[in-house]
Each structure stands twice: as C-alpha cells, then as structure tokens.
Amino acid sequence: MSDQSIHRTSGRKVGVLVMSYGTPESIEQVEAYYTHIRRGNPPSPEQLKDLTDRYEAIVGGVFPLRENTDKQVKALETKLNETYPHASFVCYQGLKHASPFIEDGVERMAADGITEAVGVVLAPHYSIMSVGGYIKRAQEKASELGLKMSFVRSYHLHPKLIEALAIRVEEALSRFEGADKDKVLVLFTAHSLPEKILEMKDPYPEQLLETSRAVAERAGIARWQFGWQSAGQTGVPWLGPDLLDVLRTVKQENRAEHVLVCPVGFVSDHLEVLYDLDIEAQHTARELGIHLERTRSLNTDPLYMETLSDVVYAQAFAEER
Ligand code: FEC
Secondary structure (H helix, E strand, O other), X not given: OOHHHHHHHOOOEEEEEEEEOOOOOOHHHHHHHHHHHOOOOOOOHHHHHHHHHHHHHHOOOOOHHHHHHXXXXXXXXXXXXXXXOOOEEEEEXXXXXXXXXXXXXXXXXXXOOOOEEEEEEOOOOOOOOOHHHHHHHXXXXXXXXXXXXXXXXXXXXXXXXXXXXXXXXXXXXXXXXXXOHHXXXXXXXXXXXXXXXXXXXXXXXXXXXXXXXXXXHHHOOOOEEEEEEOOOOOOOOEOOXXXXXXXXXXXXXXXXXXXXXXXXXXXXXXXXXXXXXXXXXXXXXXXXXXEEEEOOOOOOOHHHHHHHHHHHHHHHOHHHO
C-alpha cells in the first residue's frame, strides 16, 4: 500500500459483520431453531426427534458450531487489526437462524457508533438462497439504521483458501496407509440446495466446481468428482447426486475402495460435517466396504483467517485503490 493511501485510511473505524448459519445453545433450543429454519413453521414431533437425535450424537456439552463461530470471529478481528494497524476493525456476529441474529449484529454496530461496515459470510460460495439471503437481511437493517454497508459476496477461488484446502487433502491422503494414493477417489462436497436455483442461473454449482478443480490441481489429484450432501426433505427436488448415492455407485461400478471426502462448501466442524459425514456417510461407507476419510475442517486455520482478512480489507477500502 502506498504512503498516501495509508494516510487516507488512518484511524478509520470499520465494523465487520461476520455472518454464519447459527446453531442452538442447548438441546431445549433445538425446536425454536428448527422452527426458524422452517420460516416459522414448527417441525412435526418426528422431525424434531430426528434432529434432536442428530445433535445428541455430536454435542459433547457444547454445540460445535457455536464455539467455532466465536473463535473464527475473534481470530478474524485479531488478524485484521494486526495486518492493517492503520485502521481499526471491530467484528460483530450476525447469525442466520440463532441469536445474535443478523439484524442484532447490525443494530449493535449502529449502537456502538459504527457508521461504515463490511459484511462477510463464513461460507465461500455465493447462492441467492444462502449468502444472498444473509446479505439481504443485513442490508435491509443497515438501510433502516442509516449504516453504510457493503458486502463480500464470495471468495471461493482465493489462493490462500485453495492452499488451505489442498494442504488438508494432502494430509488426509496420508491416512490411507498402504493404499496407492492414485487409487483414492477424492469427493468434494457441499450443502445441496433445491434444484430451482438452476433456473435462476445461480452461480453456486459452478463456483463449487471451480473451487474443487483448483484444489485438485493444486494437490495434484487426478481422480475426483463432486457430490451434494445434507439435502433437506422439503417435498421438492434438491441438487444431486447425493454423496450417499455416489458412494453406492462407486461401489457398484467398482471404481474405488478408498474415498476421501473434502467438504469444500463448509468452513467449520458442525452438524453437517460431524453427523452427515462422520456418522451417516461413514456408516454407509462401512456397509459398502469402502474406506472413507474426510479432510479436517478449516475452523480458525491461519490461511482461512488470512483469506477472510484479505477480502474484508479489499471490500472496506475498495474505493481507495
Ligand atoms: O451445526 C449446526 O447446528 C448447524 C449446521 C448447519 C449448517 C448449514 C448450512 C447450510 N444450510 C443450507 C441450506 C439449507 C436449506 C434448508 C436447510 C435446513 C437445515 C436444517 C438444519 C441445518 N440446515 Fe442448512 N445447515 C445446517 C443445519 N439448510 C438442522 C433443518 C433440518 C435438516 O434439513 O437437516 C431447508 C430449509 C427449509 O426447510 O426450507 C435450504 C446451506 C448451507 C451452507 C451455507 C451456509 O452455511 O449458510 C446452503 C452449517
């Protein structure tokens, strides 16, 4: 950065709304949380039991996503202020389905006298149904309160993100002891969405493929494919193929005995990783006689924190460059 631009940015206080999915704080809160996800429609007793059982399988006193989001937000604030000491960054949480909600985060910034802010989502890929929804809610609240906000829409090809994911793929491949690494099939995954996003020309599927391609290239992986996971049961078609079906097909077609799952759409340990992959997919793989491993989640990985810090800074000071 030039001396001139450092001068212009000196002393600027920037609010950073770090948005994430949100998770309950206790088993008792699962019903309210699920009702919020379902846009105010309470789940049936069977649906509630199914979700509560899944949480019980992964929660050891603490809901992992709660703890991980807290740590990520703190680590990002530290990274931003260390890297760009000429400005002052204050991070706030805004959760999609739990407290503090996105709107609460924006209100807190305004109450603290913040006048300009950047929003970023702890999910690298843009979809109108995911990141687009977070941004819409934050922008509405910010406009109501007269707060100037801009947003990072995606960062799915940031070189440090690709590097962090490639390192994880390489590390996980070393867990297939005795197996020829070229025989391991790498399966990149992300949360499925209703198929109707395809009609909207949503960038989500293509961005996910771009990330997968870049990670495979960087890690020197020749055998890879993409699969969707964690689809909802909402009575409409969701994007496929589902990971579990991919595993079955791989077995049927005798394509691999060793599979490495790399959930590129997620950045934290949470239900969709710790249950859907580590329990459900692992169970299916065992039944099929497939050796399944998964890459470690990014959580507060320094390269991921640097990715976030780079994109937040670039967004905050975009007009200065
Ligand atoms: O650990 C936790 O407590 C929360 C884990 C969690 C993450 C997550 C991320 C995404 N979701 C996305 C889309 C949808 C759509 C629906 C939907 C439903 C659920 C349910 C649970 C849940 N999601 Fe989620 N999601 C997480 C958890 N998700 C629990 C409800 C029960 C179930 O289906 O299992 C369907 C809503 C509806 O009914 O209409 C759509 C997308 C992401 C990744 C991007 C992001 O993080 O925002 C997309 C983490």
